[in-house]
Amino acid sequence: MKRNIANILFWSVLSAAFIGPGTITTAASAGTEFGFTLIWALVFSTIACIVLQEASARLTTVSGKNLGESLRFYLYQHPAGRMILYLILVAILSGCAAYEAGNILGAVSGITLITELPAFWITLSIGVLAGLLLWYGTIRLIAKTLGFVVAFMGLCFLTTALIMQPDPSALFQGSLIPSFPTGSELLILGLIGTTVVPYNLFLGSGIAHDQSLREMRLSLTVAIALGGVISIAVLIVGSAITGSFSFEALAHRLEDNLGGWASALLGLGLFAAGLTSAMSAPLAAAITGRSILAKSQEQPEWQITGTRFRAIWLAVLIIGVFFGFLQVQPVPAIILAQALNGVILPLIAVFLFLIVNSRILLPDHTINSGTHNLVMGAVVFITIMLGLMNLARALSGFLPVDLVDEQFILYGSVITVLLISWPVGVYLRKMRLNSQ
Numbered sequence: 001m002k003r004n005i006a007n008i009l010f011w012s013v014l015s016a017a018f019i020g021p022g023t024i025t026t027a028a029s030a031g032t033e034f035g036f037t038l039i040w041a042l043v044f045s046t047i048a049c050i051v052l053q054e055a056s057a058r059l060t061t062v063s064g065k066n067l068g069e070s071l072r073f074y075l076y077q078h079p080a081g082r083m084i085l086y087l088i089l090v091a092i093l094s095g096c097a098a099y100e101a102g103n104i105l106g107a108v109s110g111i112t113l114i115t116e117l118p119a120f121w122i123t124l125s126i127g128v129l130a131g132l133l134l135w136y137g138t139i140r141l142i143a144k145t146l147g148f149v150v151a152f153m154g155l156c157f158l159t160t161a162l163i164m165q166p167d168p169s170a171l172f173q174g175s176l177i178p179s180f181p182t183g184s185e186l187l188i189l190g191l192i193g194t195t196v197v198p199y200n201l202f203l204g205s206g207i208a209h210d211q212s213l214r215e216m217r218l219s220l221t222v223a224i225a226l227g228g229v230i231s232i233a234v235l236i237v238g239s240a241i242t243g244s245f246s247f248e249a250l251a252h253r254l255e256d257n258l259g260g261w262a263s264a265l266l267g268l269g270l271f272a273a274g275l276t277s278a279m280s281a282p283l284a285a286a287i288t289g290r291s292i293l294a295k296s297q298e299q300p301e302w303q304i305t306g307t308r309f310r311a312i313w314l315a316v317l318i319i320g321v322f323f324g325f326l327q328v329q330p331v332p333a334i335i336l337a338q339a340l341n342g343v344i345l346p347l348i349a350v351f352l353f354l355i356v357n358s359r360i361l362l363p364d365h366t367i368n369s370g371t372h373n374l375v376m377g378a379v380v381f382i383t384i385m386l387g388l389m390n391l392a393r394a395l396s397g398f399l400p401v402d403l404v405d406e407q408f409i410l411y412g413s414v415i416t417v418l419l420i421s422w423p424v425g426v427y428l429r430k431m432r433l434n435s436q
Contacts, residue, residue: 007211007219009147013280014053014204014220015227016146019153020277021106022099023194024270025245027231028238030187032245036166036174039232041188043175045195046228048379050221052196052349055356055368055376056205057220061213063361067205067348068291070355084347089292091344092199093312096285100320103281107274108324113251113267119327127321130279134313139207139304142283147223149276154230156269160254160262161233164240171236192382195231198345199284201352206287213366237266278320282313349383 030038060066065073071088075081108122133142180188204220211219238245240253247270254262289312294302301308353376355361356368368376 004215004219006144007215008223008226009151010140010143010207011204011216011220011223012147012150012226013143013207013283014049014200015223015230016150016276017200017203017280017284018049018195018197019150019227019230019273020099020103020194020281021109021270021274022102023231024106024234024273026187026190026194027234028241028250029245030184030191031235031238032241032243032250033187034181034184035239036170036236037179037181038184038188038191039171039174039235040176040178041191042195042228042231042235044178044382045192046225046231048192048382049195049200049228050224051372051376051379052201052352053204053224054217054220055352056201057216058213058366059352059356059361060205061211061216062363062366065361066291067202067352068288070361071351072292073361074351074355085292088198088344088348089289092202092288093285093316095197096199096281096288097316097319100278100281100316101323103274103277104320104324105274105327107271107278109247110267110270110272110274113247113270114264120325123321123324126275126278127317127324130275130282131314131317133279134282134317135310137304142279143207146276146280149272150227150230153269153272153276154226154233156265156272157230157233157237160258160265160269161236163258163262164236166236166239175232189385191231195228196345196379196383198348199281199288201348202288202291203280203284206291234269278317281320282316285316286310286313346380346384349380353377353380 027042030041056067059070063070071085075085104123104126107126108119111117111122112119133145137145237254238250241250242253243249247266251263251266254266286309290302290309293308296302300306303309353368353373356376357373359367
């Protein structure tokens with residue numbers, strides 16, 4: 001039991017990575033606008049995250065090669081493949097740096113709900129705390145620490161949600177029956193997109209562990225599922241608002257209904273979400289850089305205390321703290337990250353789908369089964385939709401027209417899937433025939 005709990009805390013680093021201020025904002029906004037009707041999107045996104053993260057972690061557990069090393073193994077053989085690999089690296093690093101500021105600002109927003117301390121000193125304290133843990137900690141220590149903070153965050157939101165006494169039948173219906181209220185399309189994709197992100201796949205594949213395949217699957221599934229439950233609790237809490245969403249409005253509403261302690265729990269939960277993401281984003285950037293750039297994972301400069309490893313996460317953290325001091329979101333960088341990740345997320349998902357069907361790195365009993373391929377194929381389809389959404393949103397930031405609408409996403413996704421499904425299917429069949 002003690003070992004199982006330790007393993008769950010270890011994999012909670014993935015929950016810490018995707019439950020940040022962005023997830024809380026999106027989930028709470030969904031609750032404010034549509035009540036419990038979009039809970040099913042969080043249920044699906046949690047399942048999708050488990051499917052992709054399990055495949056990525058299984059690759060490392062069985063083959064000894066993480067996702068970045070596998071990309072190097074296949075793509076370095078072709079000049080165009082190297083360009084794709086470097087594009088992936090740029091997208092991951094820029095995305096982590098751009099969203100780091102949002103993580104820090106989210107943590108600051110949580111503390112300012114319960115205290116009047118100057119934002120400058122709160123930002124500096126968060127940056128120093130995250131930096132010290134990353135500098136002096138090990139991967140396992142950092143992962144377990146993030147696990148404890150996620151548990152605290154979950155306690156805050158779950159307690160608040162339970163005290164609100166939501167209608168069980170409405171929760172059950174919203175969780176199991178998909179519905180698409182008018183104007184909910186982008187929020188649905190946003191709920192999925194805040195959970196399934198590219199750098200988390202590198203993070204889950206790149207953190208070393210000594211667990212068996214069975215232990216990894218069990219603890220990873222439980223950790224991510226708990227993260228999904230926390231996201232659902234945030235949506236329930238957000239449903240308390242009538243009108244436009246803001247953290248201040250939510251805090252006042254909770255104070256009126258439940259008392260001042262509820263506002264304090266909201267602030268602490270938001271702070272915990274920002275703090276965990278503020279640590280996991282730089283860590284994910286460094287692990288991704290090591291897995292793609294290092295000729296050997298044993299090189300001293302690429303160890304957790306190595307100069308190159310520290311240089312990457314320190315750069316990401318400093319960028320986030322800098323924009324935190326300015327109290328502004330790095331909008332151009334976020335737009336660029338959205339555009340790059342819009343290309344990279346489907347690419348990585350398709351590659352991961354192919355590699356877990358390959359007997360070159362995985363033995364027969366660990367490759368995908370037919371059922372697993374069906375489920376993972378559906379998840380890959382959704383990642384293509386998310387990619388198109390992010391690209392359209394990024395282009396809308398530079399062009400005077402709004403490209404993000406329901407028909408664009410729907411028709412563009414179908415066309416893209418049809419274009420790639422044939423060559424992917426042919427390649428997959430060829431791999432299986434050659435291995436027989």
